[in-house]
Amino acid sequence: MPILICMSDVLLRLSGVSVRHEMYDETGAVSHGTPRPRDVTAEVRAGEVVLLLGPSGCGKSTLTLTANGLIPHVVGARMDGTVTVAGVGTTTTTVPALARDVAMVFQDPDAQIVTATVLDEVCFGPENLLVPAPEVLARAEEALRRVGLWERRDDDPEHLSGGGRQRLAIACALALRTPVLVLDEPTANLDPAGVEEVYRILREIAAGRDRAVLLVEHNLDAAIGFVDRVLVLDADGHIAFDGPARAILTGHVDELLALGVWLPVATLAALRLRAAGITLDPLPLTPGELAAALDTTPALPAPRARAAADVAAETAIVVRDLTVHRGRTTVLHSVSLTVAAGEFVAVAGANGAGKTTLAQAIAGVVGARRGTVEVTGRAGFVFQNPEHQFLTNRVEDELAYGLRVLRRPQAEIDARVGALLDRLGLAEVREVHPFLLSGGQKRRLSVGAALVTRPTVLVLDEPTFGQDRERAAELLDLLDGLHADGTTVVVVSHDMHLVAEYATRLLVLAGGRVIADGVPSGVYADSAVLAAAGLQPPPLAQAARALTRHPGWHGVTRLADLPALEPTR
Amino acid sequence: MSVWSLRSYNPVVKVLAPVPAMIVTALSRDLWTPAVLAVIALAMLLIGGGLRGRTLIAAIAGPPLLVALLTVSFGVWTDPDLVDHTTALLTAGPFTLWSGALETGLATGLRVAAVMLLALIAGLTTDGTDLVRSMIAHLRMPYRIGYAGFAAMRFVPRFRRDLEIIRLAHRVRGVDGGRGPVATLRRYNGYAVPLLAGAMRHGDRVSLAMEARGFGAFATRTERRHVPLRLRDAVLAVWLVAVCLVPHLLSGALG
Numbered sequence: 001m002p003i004l005i006c007m008s009d010v011l012l013r014l015s016g017v018s019v020r021h022e023m024y025d026e027t028g029a030v031s032h033g034t035p036r037p038r039d040v041t042a043e044v045r046a047g048e049v050v051l052l053l054g055p056s057g058c059g060k061s062t063l064t065l066t067a068n069g070l071i072p073h074v075v076g077a078r079m080d081g082t083v084t085v086a087g088v089g090t091t092t093t094t095v096p097a098l099a100r101d102v103a104m105v106f107q108d109p110d111a112q113i114v115t116a117t118v119l120d121e122v123c124f125g126p127e128n129l130l131v132p133a134p135e136v137l138a139r140a141e142e143a144l145r146r147v148g149l150w151e152r153r154d155d156d157p158e159h160l161s162g163g164g165r166q167r168l169a170i171a172c173a174l175a176l177r178t179p180v181l182v183l184d185e186p187t188a189n190l191d192p193a194g195v196e197e198v199y200r201i202l203r204e205i206a207a208g209r210d211r212a213v214l215l216v217e218h219n220l221d222a223a224i225g226f227v228d229r230v231l232v233l234d235a236d237g238h239i240a241f242d243g244p245a246r247a248i249l250t251g252h253v254d255e256l257l258a259l260g261v262w263l264p265v266a267t268l269a270a271l272r273l274r275a276a277g278i279t280l281d282p283l284p285l286t287p288g289e290l291a292a293a294l295d296t297t298p299a300l301p302a303p304r305a306r307a308a309a310d311v312a313a314e315t316a317i318v319v320r321d322l323t324v325h326r327g328r329t330t331v332l333h334s335v336s337l338t339v340a341a342g343e344f345v346a347v348a349g350a351n352g353a354g355k356t357t358l359a360q361a362i363a364g365v366v367g368a369r370r371g372t373v374e375v376t377g378r379a380g381f382v383f384q385n386p387e388h389q390f391l392t393n394r395v396e397d398e399l400a401y402g403l404r405v406l407r408r409p410q411a412e413i414d415a416r417v418g419a420l421l422d423r424l425g426l427a428e429v430r431e432v433h434p435f436l437l438s439g440g441q442k443r444r445l446s447v448g449a450a451l452v453t454r455p456t457v458l459v460l461d462e463p464t465f466g467q468d469r470e471r472a473a474e475l476l477d478l479l480d481g482l483h484a485d486g487t488t489v490v491v492v493s494h495d496m497h498l499v500a501e502y503a504t505r506l507l508v509l510a511g512g513r514v515i516a517d518g519v520p521s522g523v524y525a526d527s528a529v530l531a532a533a534g535l536q537p538p539p540l541a542q543a544a545r546a547l548t549r550h551p552g553w554h555g556v557t558r559l560a561d562l563p564a565l566e567p568t569r
Numbered sequence: 570m571s572v573w574s575l576r577s578y579n580p581v582v583k584v585l586a587p588v589p590a591m592i593v594t595a596l597s598r599d600l601w602t603p604a605v606l607a608v609i610a611l612a613m614l615l616i617g618g619g620l621r622g623r624t625l626i627a628a629i630a631g632p633p634l635l636v637a638l639l640t641v642s643f644g645v646w647t648d649p650d651l652v653d654h655t656t657a658l659l660t661a662g663p664f665t666l667w668s669g670a671l672e673t674g675l676a677t678g679l680r681v682a683a684v685m686l687l688a689l690i691a692g693l694t695t696d697g698t699d700l701v702r703s704m705i706a707h708l709r710m711p712y713r714i715g716y717a718g719f720a721a722m723r724f725v726p727r728f729r730r731d732l733e734i735i736r737l738a739h740r741v742r743g744v745d746g747g748r749g750p751v752a753t754l755r756r757y758n759g760y761a762v763p764l765l766a767g768a769m770r771h772g773d774r775v776s777l778a779m780e781a782r783g784f785g786a787f788a789t790r791t792e793r794r795h796v797p798l799r800l801r802d803a804v805l806a807v808w809l810v811a812v813c814l815v816p817h818l819l820s821g822a823l824g
Contacts, residue, residue, distance in 0.1 A: 099783030111774035
C-alpha cells in the first residue's frame with residue numbers, strides 16, 4: 001500500500017456505516033430495527049461505476065439514501081458511522097446543500113416529477129441552487145440533448161413514455177452537474193423498450209468517465225457491460241465482496257449464488273453446463289461472451305428435448321372478435337384467440353399495447369360485449385399492485401374473503417385457508433395486517449386471495465413489476481406449481497427471461513392487435529415482431545442465436561433447455 | 570404580446586381585480602347589474618381570450634343555457650307563497666307558474682353566469698404555473714408553498730387512476746355491499762386505506778426526490794421566467810374595478 005494515497009479522487013467515502021430504520025409498535029413507541037446495511041466501509045472514486053449487489057432486504061437502497069444525507073436527515077432512521085461526499089460529512093450539512101455534490105435517480109419515474117414541462121423539470125434542480133438563469137438554461141439544454149429529450153422540452157412529462165420519464169429524471173440529475181451520481185434500480189418500473197433507452201444513456205454516461213456512479217440494479221445482464229467494480233452485501237448487510245466486477249463475479253460465483261445474488265443469465269447458463277460436464281473458462285458474463293465460449297467448444301451435446309406441453313383437449317378461454325374502446329381510442333382491435341386448459345400464456349408488448357385490457361377482459365374485470373369472452377369455470381385476477389385489492393385487516397381474513405362471499409361452510413374455509421397459508425409461506429404472519437407485510441409477502445397474499453376460490457384460470461397483470469429477481473422467481477415458481485396442477489395461467493409480463501423460462505405460449509400485442517402467438521422460442525426467432533413490440537429476446541436466446549458452430553442450439557431459449565445431468569430446472 | 574390579448578396580463582391581477590365586480594354582482598338584486606357585467610366579461614373574453622374550438626363554443630353558449638336552466642328551475646321550484654303576489658302566467662292542475670318566480674330565477678342565473686364569466690377572465694387565459702410564479706414574486710408567497718401546490722396538482726390525476734384501479738380490484742374480489750348511501754359509504758371507506766397508503770408513499774417519494782434536487786437549499790430560487798407587472802396590468806386593474814360602476818352609469822345614461 002503506497003503511503004501517499006491520492007485522497008482527492010475519492011468522491012464518496014463510507015466508513016463503518018450501519019443504518020437502523022425506525023419501527024413503531026402498537027403504542028406508537030419508536031424502536032430501531034436490526035442494522036441493514038451493517039458496518040459498511042467503501043469508497044467510490046471519480047470516473048468509476050460501482051454496482052451494488054445483494055439479496056433482497058440487505059439494505060442496498062438504504063445505503064444509497066445515505067449518500068446524499070436523506071438518511072439520517074429526512075428518512076426516519078439511525079445511522080452509525082460516517083459518510084463523506086467530496087470531503088464533507090453528510091451529517092454536518094443538509095440534504096439540499098448536498099445536491100451540489102450528489103444527484104439521485106430513483107426507481108419510480110412518476111415520483112420524481114414536480115413541474116408541468118420537460119424543460120422546467122430539468123431546470124428545477126439548478127434553480128434551487130441559485131444557478132444564474134442563463135446557465136440554468138445552458139445546463140438544461142445540455143442534459144436534455146444528452147438523453148435525447150431536447151426536442152420534447154415543451155411537453156408535459158406525463159406525455160412521455162415510462163422510459164422517457166426516467167430519462168428525464170436522469171437529465172435532471174445530470175443538470176445538477178454533480179461529481180457523484182447515485183441510481184437506485186432505475187429500470188425496475190420500465191417496459192423492455194424503456195429499459196433499453198435508459199441503459200443506452202447510462203452506458204454513455206459511464207463512458208464519459210467524468211463522475212462517480214453508484215448503481216443498484218437487479219438486471220445484471222444489462223448492467224454488467226459498463227460496470228467497473230461490484231460491492232456485494234450479504235443478507236446481514238455486511239460487505240461480502242468489493243472488487244473489480246469481472247474478477248468478483250467469475251471468481252466467487254458459488255459464494256454469490258449462496259448469498260442469493262442473482263447472476264447474469266450467461267453465467268447461470270455456464271454454471272448449468274459446468275454441472276453437465278462442459279466447462280467454460282473464463283466464465284462468461286454476457287450473451288456475447290457465452291456465444292463466443294460455446295463456439296470455441298468443439299462439440300456440444302444436443303439441447304434437452306422439451307417435454308411436450310401437457311395440454312388438455314378442452315378449451316379454457318375463448319376470445320372472439322374482442323374490440324375495446326376507451327374514449328376515442330380503440331385499445332383492442334378484434335382480438336380472437338383460444339387458450340386450452342393447462343396452458344401457461346405470457347402476454348407481452350410495449351406499454352399501451354392493450355395487454356392489461358386483454359387480461360382484464362379475459363378475467364371479466366371489465367365488461368366485454370356479450371359473447372366475445374368465454375371462460376370455462378372461474379377466473380381469478382391478480383392486480384399489478386397487491387395493496388389495491390386488499391380488503392381486510394388480517395392476512396387470514398384476506399384469504400377467507402373470497403370464500404365468505406361464496407358462502408362456503410366455515411370448516412371448508414378454515415381448511416382451505418390453512419392449506420393456502422402453508423403453501424404461500426404466510427402461516428407465521430396469519431394475523432398481521434396485509435399492509436404491514438414485506439413486498440414479496442404482499443405479492444404472495446394477493447395471489448393467494450385469487451387462488452382461494454380455486455379458479456380454473458388465473459390471470460396476473462405484471463406480477464413481477466418493481467420486484468427484484470429473487471421475488472420474481474419466487475412468484476413464478478409458485479405459478480409454475482399451479483400450472484403443474486392443471487391451472488391455466490395467463491400472465492402479462494415485461495420480463496422476457498421469466499417468460500422464456502416458464503411460459504408455454506407467448507402472445508405479443510402491438511397497437512391493440514396480436515402480432516405474434518406461439519411457443520416463446522418461435523416468437524423470439526422473429527426479429528420483426530420483437531422490434532415492432534419493442535421487445536428484446538431473453539439473454540440466453542440472444543447467445544444461442546449467435547452461435548455459428550452449433551446450429552442445433554439455435555432454438556435454445558431457457559436454462560431448462562441446456563443439457564444437464566439431472567432433470568432439474 | 571399584444572395589449573389586446575388577456576394572456577399578456579399579470580395572472581395575479583387577472584385573479585384579484587375582478588373580485589370587486591364579483592362582489593357587486595353577487596350582492597345585486599336587479600337584473601340589469603349582472604346582465605351588464607356578464608356581457609362585459611364575455612366581451613373581454615371574446616376579444617382578448619384567444620378562445621378556440623370547444624372552449625369558444627362553451628363560453629358563448631354556456632352562460633345563456635345556464636341562465637335559461639336556472640330561470641326554468643327556479644320558476645318551478647320557488648316557494649309559491651313568496652311570489653303569489655306576482656302575475657300567474659300559467660296554471661296546470663295544482664301548479665301555477667308565477668312571473669315573480671321566473672324573475673328570481675333569471676336574476677340568479679344572471680348573477681351566477683356573471684360571476685363565472687368574471688372568474689373565467691383569469692381561468693381561461695392563465696397558465697397555473699405562471700399564476701404561482703406571479704404569486705411568489707408579487708404577493709411574496711413563500712416558494713415552498715407554491716411548489717408544494719405544483720406537486721399537489723400532479724397528484725390529482727394519479728389519485729384518480731389509483732381510485733379507478735382500486736374500485737375495479739375490490740369489485741373483482743366480490744365486494745358488493747349493495748346499493749344506497751350507507752353501502753356506498755362503506756365501499757369508499759374500503760378504498761381509503763389503499764388509496765391513502767399509496768398517496769403517503771408517493772408523497773414521501775416526491776419529497777425525497779425534491780430535497781435530493783436541492784429544494785429548500787436557499788431562501789430564494791432562481792426564477793427563469795419573470796412574470797412581468799407592467800403599466801398595462803395597472804390599466805386592466807383600474808378597468809376591472811371601474812366596471813363595477815358601469816351598470817349604474819349606463820342605466821343613468823339610458824334613463
